[in-house]
Amino acid sequence: MSDTHLVLHGLAIKKNGTPEAIADLMGLDAGDVRAVLASLVETQRVVEVQGKYLLAPLARLALDADYARRYGALRADPVFAAGYEGFERINGTLKQVITDWQTIAVGGERVLNPHADEDYDGKIIDRLGALHERAEGILAGLAGVLPRLEVYRDKLTGALEKAEDGDIAWVSDARIESYHTLWFELHEDLLRLMGRERED
Amino acid sequence: MSLEFGRWTLGLDGGTPPGRALIGGKAWSLARMQALGLRVPPAFVVTTRACAACLSEGDWPEGLDAELAAGIAWLEAQTGRRFGHGPSPLLVSVRSGAPVSMPGMMDTVLNLGITDETEAALGAECADAAFARDTHRRFLDLYAHIVLRAGEMVLAAAGEPEDWRRQIAASAGAPVPEGVTVQLQAAVRAVFASWNSRRARRYRQHHNIPDTLGTAVTVQAMVFGNADERSGTGVLFSRNPLTGAAEAYGEYLPRAQGEDVVSGKFTPRPLSVLQARLPEVHERLLAAAGILEEAGRDVQDIEFTIERGRLFLLQSRVAKLAPQAAVRIAVELVGEGVIDEATALQRVTPEQIRLMLSPRLDEAGCLGASVLAQGEGASPGVGIGAVVGSSDEAEQRARGGEAVILARPTTSPEDLHGMIAARAIVTEQGGSTSHAAVVGRALGLPCVVGCGAGSIAALAGRIVTVDGRSGQVFAGALPLAFPDEKDSAALAALTRWAAARSPLRVIAPAEAEACDGCALIDLDGSEAAADPDRIAAALTAALAGRAGVRGARGGAIASERGVRAAIAAGLDFIVADPVLPPLLAAARAAAEGLPNAEHEERV
Known part of the structure; x- marks a missing residue:
């Protein structure tokens, strides 16, 4: 896969990304990404704002149209397709786990979880750990076809272990590469590869 | 002392409970309820000693099979049911119970004991063949995922047990064993094995818990809340967890199983329904709530099932409370002499007080305000601003100092910068677990989701007030009330x-x-x-x-x-x-x- 495509694809997932973050996620060399970004800025396909990069609107349309051509074989691969379907199935569980993390049921109503009860939080992180074990199997299958997806497994494990060690921001904080942030980036990555639309 | 079946197991017979280190947290809390004179479904325990022996010798403890059989025979005698046979089959749950609650331990296997034969018997007994079939499916599903560790698969609700078994064998690489005794042994073995799961080992290392402690296994008779008209299931709070009022509060599902509460297949009814149908059970339940609250010195959240008019308590734990309820109850428990002032201060968090005092919509000000959109309130709080339809625009205008509301059909990770810039988020599609809801809560932003396809067209460019609690989007900037x-x-x-x-x-x-x-x-x-x-x-x-x-x-x-x-x-x-x-x-x-x-x- 060409570096230029991967940089554009990375920017579609990590909007407002730094070259380092894009390189990290797409498995590229940071220096190469900087060079690609510089040429993309020159041809006005990417805009730089304070060291972070955004896709220009037309480049986004061109990218969206490009997936079917590039990933026809991947979409037809039964192993990859099965992995994707498996991911969609446990995606519902993940969202429920995160919702239970953020809110608690109080007499049938859900209110925000004040994270005052370590026992409750610990149980949710345990559920996340159980889900992660299922996700690892699925990711191994996907990465067997598309090796760059391996990075998600390492990053997800890292976020999970930080949460298990008590740094609970790593569960769902939207401002860092928390478990939930990474999961949604992975989902976005897969949706684009497979040419599917997000349902909610 | 409890009833011993040998070296490795003991029955919870209501006698002085053995130590938590021996029987694990789950069995210990059951024994504690029994010691208060409350009825729980009959249960026996495979002690941590058996697990430790299994771990140290790497082998199944000698004599454990015979003791499991003795435990099952005891449950049969207690319940008048038979394990693996009709006409009244005994089904059991198998759950892990370490002395210290710990991640990575095996999830609970329910309904063990159901087979083609007992499914038919259970269907006849409850006069509900569909329930018996579904019980069979749920057992196979749990056994496949938890004990056999099958991959991602779903057993279709409309299927036949034979098809499900074939599907499991293909996915797990091993079939569900024939025979309920073998299944029980395998489930106990899986609990022992979970003691050495990655998460459990990591947790023990982190918390300096010795690896040699081992986990106990609780084997408990299933009770049937759907057995007849005098059966049901529900939850009870010893005080109202929303308002804090000192009166029991709960939900009841007549003729239903515990899982039905979670599945949403049934609409829960107020406790008054139980009071009208089974007044003496209702009274006993309220008495139990009082006993448990007194023993725990805090509000209890109690799960119960009634089988043929007999009340069984399944679990009791400290209730989760809404902020205003936590405040009221902490203060009232001091007044009642149940806790002291220092304890009351531990029961309420600064965050709960902040939530209680956060600005909300002024009720009088909402009267007559026109509702432009209505969805599901997914993250509480009130946001006021101009509606924008793209994350880039939200970010640009917010940078200029403007208060903006981000309204999108759905959101995805590429909307994050717009969400951070917005005062509230509104979406057309998705529920309380959608990306917008999850990220909205993570950012502490009011969020309304699922307003319906096309609904945000009516909002574009307007100044609106978003109420993330009720799920309403009002026209204009409404006045806020600041609780004092x-x-x-x-x-x-x-x-x-x-x-x-x-x-x-x-x-x-x-x-x-x-x-x-x-x-x-x-x-x-x-x-x-x-x-x-x-x-x-x-x-x-x-x-x-x-x-x-x-x-x-x-x-x-x-x-x-x-x-x-x-x-x-x-x-x-x-x-x-x-x-x-x-x-x-x-x-x-x-x-x-x-x-x-x-x-x-x-x-």
Whole structure:
């Protein structure tokens, strides 16, 4: 896969990304990404704002149209397709786990979880750990076809272990590469590869 | 002492409960309820001793099979049912129970004991063949995923047991064994194995728990809330968890199983339905709630099932409470002499007080306001601003100082910058677990989801008020109400108690204005001081060389970190509005002992 495509694809997932973050996620060399970004800025396909990069609107349309051509074989691969379907199935569980993390049921109503009860939080992180074990199997299958997806497994494990060690921001904080942030980036990555639309 | 079946197992017969270290937390809490004279479904325990023996010798403990059989025979005698046979089959749950609750332990296998034969018997007994079939499916599903560790697969509800078994064998690489005794042994073995799962090992290492302790296994008879018209299932709170009122509050599902509450297949009914149908059971349930609350000295959340008019308690734990309920109950329990003031201060968090006092829509102001969209309230709070339809636009206009509301059909990770910039989020599609809802809550932003396809067209460009609690989007900027901590007698009591224990005074801004001689520094304008993670260093820097300063205001000084920093810096007072959250944080910090550097790291 060409570096230029991967940089554009990375920017579609990590909007407002730094070259380092894009390189990290797409498995590229940071220096190469900087060079690609510089040429993309020159041809006005990417805009730089304070060291972070955004896709220009037309480049986004061109990218969206490009997936079917590039990933026809991947979409037809039964192993990859099965992995994707498996991911969609446990995606519902993940969202429920995160919702239970953020809110608690109080007499049938859900209110925000004040994270005052370590026992409750610990149980949710345990559920996340159980889900992660299922996700690892699925990711191994996907990465067997598309090796760059391996990075998600390492990053997800890292976020999970930080949460298990008590740094609970790593569960769902939207401002860092928390478990939930990474999961949604992975989902976005897969949706684009497979040419599917997000349902909610 | 409980009934011993040999070296490895014992029956919970209501006698003096053995230690938690031997029977694990789950069985211990069942035994505790029994000791209070309350009825739980019959259960026996494979002790931690058996697990430890299995781990150290790497082999199944000698004689355990015979003891499992003895335990099952005892359950059969207690229930009048038979394991693996009709006409009244005994089904059991198998769950792990370490002495210390721990992640990574095996999930519970329910309905073990169901086979083609017992499915037919159960269907006849409950006069509900569909229920028996579904029980069979749920057992196979749990057994496949938990014991056999099958991959991702779903057993279609419409299928036949034979098809399900074939599907499991293909996915797991091993079939579900024939025979309920073999299944039970395999489930117990899987609990032992889970003691050495990655998460469990990691947790023990992190918390210095010896690897040799081992886990217990609780084998408990299933009870059937759907057996007949005099059966049902529900949850009961010993006090109202929403308002805090000192009256039992609960939900009841007549003729239903516990899983039905979760699945949403049935609509729960109020407890008055139970009271009308089975008044004597209702009375016994309320008495049980009183006993459990008294023993636990806190509000209890109790799961129960009624089988043919007999009440069984399944679980009791400290209830989760809405902020206003937590405040009211903590204060009332002090009044009732159940807990002391210091304990009451531990029962309420500063965050709960902040939530209680957060601005909300003024009810009078909402009257007559037109509702432009209605969805599901997914993250509470009120946001007012101009509606924009793209994240880029939201970010640009917010950078210019404008209050904006981001309205999208759905959101995805590429909308994050727009969401951060917005005062509230509105979406057309998705529910309370959607990306917008999850990220909205993570950012502390009001969020309304699922307003329906095409609904945001009506909002574009308008000024709106978004109520993330009710899920309504109103036209225009509506007035807000700001609850005052001084208006509540319960908050005033907590304030008094916290002030008496706080090493730091917290004074309201008006009081600070009036105090001429108060030497204080203002932390507003410092970026570091506004960040709870950095306030300790920022405060130290601001105080350097200013020996006369006795107090501080501004920045994140009223946050829990800020309060700890102020105490550590030896200040006399801080200025904050509202007063109670930081005061409570100070009293709680004092109760924990003086903050030290290590503690700062962990908070």
